Amino acid sequence: MDSATNKPEQEKPEERLAKLLYEALKSYLEPKQIEEVERAYRFAAEAHIDQYRVxxxxxxxxxxxxxxVLTEIRMDQAGIVAALLHDVLEDTPVTKEMLADEFGENIAELVDGVSKLSHIQFRSKAEAQAESMRKMFLAMASDLRVIMIKLADRLHNMRTLGVMKPVKQRRIADETLGIYAPLANRLGMNNIRLELEDLGFKARYPVRRRVLEEAVKRARGNRKELVSKIEIGIKTRLINAGIECRVVGREKHLYSIYRKMINRRVNFSEVFDVYAFRIITDRVDSCYRALGAVHNLYSPIPGKxxxxxxxxxxxxYQSLHTILKGPHGVPIEIQIRTKEMHGVAETGIAAHWLYKSTGKETQVRAHEWLRNLLDSHEESGDSMEFIENLKVDLTPKEIYLFSPKGDIIKVPMGSTAVDFAYAVHTDIGNRCVAAKVNKRVVPLNTRLKNGDAVEIITASWARPNPAWLNYVSSIKxxxxxxxxxxxxxxxxxxxxGEKLLEKELNVLGKTYDEISGERIIGLLEELGLPSLDALLGEIGLGNRMALLTARRLTHKEGDEGIKLESGKDRDTESPLVIRGTEGMVVNLANCCKPIPGDPIIGLFNPGKGVVVHHQGCRNVAESKKNNRNWLEVAWASKTEGQFVVEIRVEVLNQRGALAAIASAISAVDSNIENITMDDHDGxxxxDFIRxxxxxxxxxxxxxxxxxxLPAILKIVRVMS
Structure with a gap:
């Protein structure tokens, strides 16, 4: 008989993994809960029966x-079941309703939160990924287990990435380093973050990682003696101070070294020649005593x-950080924290499952962050913008500022006074006009530093300036x-739109109040608009002609082909009044820069509203020739604010000429916005002066x- 026939059948990979899973679960789940996990495994195995990985x-x-992976953080039964089922909605005929019937609504919601949006058509793969990410964050806000499963999913995919094509490896590595590793960091899950970074670095920059790994191995041998000397010195000092603690050396991770080299533009030795240690104590007060002890042992570097x-x-994350000047002047980085703080620092939101007595505050913070993130993006319908903003918000570097009342306000590093104003309250941000930093008035775009005392000056008439978007840092x-x-x-x-429609109705001998509600509803249905405000908004933005709308409301025929510039039946005695403070849908043209007192005309720019031009502007004649819609406008008897105008001045080149021009302009209460000079012949x-x-x-x-002025040869106003 062939001996091979007696050979036991080789265990299948899925059977081996299932055994490992059940063994791990026995340490913290009840037998009945494990039975439910086994049932989920059988369901998933049947759903994926004919599917294979690359x-x-x-x-x-x-x-x-x-x-x-999730058993390592002692994930509960529901989380493990959802992890086993996490791809059935996306890759098999199983529906969410089927899952809910079989395992309950809670499990179905968890699995749906992790699943990509595969049933909706998107313009690009990037948009599909972005919208799936947005969907996942919505699910995370109600249950943090969604992101735990997603991070474990990504971690295993990164561990098995080697079988993919290089192009796909780089794309997945970019996404991991750009979103998933920072997300793990933002949620305090340091262990998962470090592995994701290392695997992403290996896939994205394999040669750089290999070179860096070899350099670390060479340098490590030369450091052993000094590391041992520093560690013994710290331990001895802490024992003598009667502080119970544990001292461990910290090995710098390759991706961390790489990022510091790139960001700081320094060579390997400048990053690696820093010795790092961690001191773990039993109580908070021991952390501060340990800090005093190490500061007495080695000199602390100021500001660090x-x-x-x-x-x-x-x-x-909680810890004390300090940098000391050690033997031979080498820098020593020290972190001091309690055992509980260390657990939270390594596992973040997962500490809730690992250590039942800790981690709750971290979960509360995570929920608060997610809620703020989603609140901020409720108004945004663009999933790509959501992802770009998310990448910014995942950066955990923050500075601490003080309000006039002494409250501590956290804002992202690089924030301006506008960011601070919005961090205090949205209404403060919307009405801010200036700021005081450390009791000195500064521009709103001033970058703030850690510890600054900031006071925001507001005004009831103020509103946000679109230019602020060029320099604010925070998503809020x-x-x-x-x-x-x-x-x-x-x-x-x-x-x-209401003003323009009222004006045209007056031309036709009607008033707004005389139009019946039935006629308005009928016109809205005919035009396919949801409300009267929508119709008025279309008129105000120039997308719909007020004259044609007025005629349809008054049942006048002959709407087709009517041109506003025909002007015979137009009431030029009741033009639209311009005060200069209308804002975003009534704008003064940049080409001719009209000012109060100029003869003006309004041109409709579809989607943007009315643009007011000087009647002598070249663009007006061109627009009339092309049958563009226009309307009569006039300056109000009292206008508000300042208006920009440009003049061309021919000047003799002589000492003090520019100073004399500036002085003359200032003397008549005007202000120079900008000046450009073109030298003719010496x-x-x-000079073009705005x-x-x-x-x-x-x-x-x-x-x-x-x-x-004697130096002025000629002066004219620039009209276009």
């Missing part, structure tokens, strides 16, 4: 491996101490500004004052 192994090995115990990081500020401007533009468009130059004036009369005073 490596050639059965697909069920992947969900089993994901579940095994950070107290993350008193002011913890956004992800719940960016979203607050965009939301306000969007709502403000809509409101302004409705108000302008004797004369042409001024802020109140009206045409003010401009004429400025020009008279300038003509009186």
């Amino acid at each position: 490596s050639g192994e059965r697909y069920i090995c992947h969900p089993l491996s994901v579940a095994l 101490f950070k107290d993350y115990i008193a002011l913890s990081k956004a992800n719940g 500020a960016r979203t607050g500004i965009r939301t306000y401007l969007k709502n403000f533009k809509e409101k302004e468009a409705i108000e302008l 004797h004369t130059s042409t 001024l802020a004036v109140a009206d045409r009369l003010h401009l004429s005073k400025v020009m008279r004052k300038l003509r009186a």
Whole structure:
């Protein structure tokens, strides 16, 4: 008989993984709970029965491996079941309803939160991934186990990435390093973050990682003696101080070394020649005593101490950080924390499952962060913008600022006074006009430093400036500004549309109140618009003609082909009044820069509203020739604010000429916005000066004052 026939059948990979899973679960789950896990495994195995991974192994090995990763943080039964089922909605005919019937609504929601959006058509793969990510974050907000399963899923995919094509490896590694590793860090899950970074680094930059790994191995041998000397010195000092603690050396991780070399533009030795140790104590007061002891042993480097115990990081991380000048002047990085803080620092939100008495505050912080993130993006319909903003928000570096009342406000590093204002309250941000930093008035775009005392000056009339979007750093500020401007533009468009429609109705001998509600509803249905505000907004933005709308509301025929510029039946005695402060849907043209006192005309720019031009502007004649819609406008008897105008001045090149021009302009209460000079022949130059004036009369005073200067040869207003 052939001896091979007596050979026991080789264990299948999925069977081996299932055994490992059950063994791990026995240490913390009840037998009945493990039975439910076994039932989920059989269901998933049946659903994936004919599916294989690129490596050639059965697909069920992947969900089993994901579940095994979660046992390391003692994930509960529901989380393990959802991990085993996490791909059935995406890759098999199983539906969410079927899952809910079989395992309950809770499990179905968890699995759905992890699944990609595969049933919706997107314009690109990037948009599909972005929308799936957004969907996952919505699910995370109600149950953090969603992200735990997703991170475990990504971790196993990264561990088995080697079988993929190089192009796909790089794409997945980029996504891991750009989103998933920072996300693990933001949630305080240091162990998973480090492995994701290492695997991502290996896949994205294999040669760089190999070179760096070899350099670390060579350098490590030369450091042993000094590391041992420093460690013995620290331990001895702490024992003598009567502090019970554990001292461990910290090995710098390759990706961390690489990022520091790139960001700081320094060579390997400057990063690696830093000796790192961690001191773990039993109580908080022992942390501060240990800090004093090591500061007495080696000199602390000024400005390098950070107290993350008193002011913890956004992800719940707590520790004391200090840098000392050790033997031969080498820098020594020290972290001091309690055992509980160390557990939270390594596992973050997972500490809730690992250590039942700790980790709750970290979960509360995570929920708060997610809620703020999703609140900030409720107004955004763009999933790609959501991902870009998410990448910014995942950066955990923060600074601490003080309000006038002494409250501590956290903002991202690089924040401006506008970011601070929005961090205090959205209404403060919307109404801010200036700021005081350490009791000194500064511009709103001033970058703030850790420890600054900031006071925001507000005004009831103020509103966000679109230019703020060019320099704010925080998602809250960016979203607050965009939301306000969007709502403000809509409101302004409705108000302008109402004025324009009322004006055209008056031309036809009707008033707004005389139009029946039935007629308005009928027109809205005919145009396919949801509300009267939508119609008025369309008129205000120039997408629909007020004259045609008025005629349809009054049952007049002959709407087709009517042109506003025909003008015969138009009431030029009741033009739209321009005050200069209309805002976003009534704008003054940049080409001719009209000012109060100029003859003006309004041109509709579809989607943007009315653009007010000087009647002599070249663009007006061109627009009339092309049958563009226009309307009569006129300046209000009292206008507000300053208006920009440009003048061209021919000047003799002589000492003090520019100073004399500036002085003359200032003398008549005007202000220079900008000046450009074009040297002609060394004797004369042409200066283009942009001024802020109140009206045409003010401009004429400025020009008279300038003509009186001996150096001025010629002065004219630039109209286009």
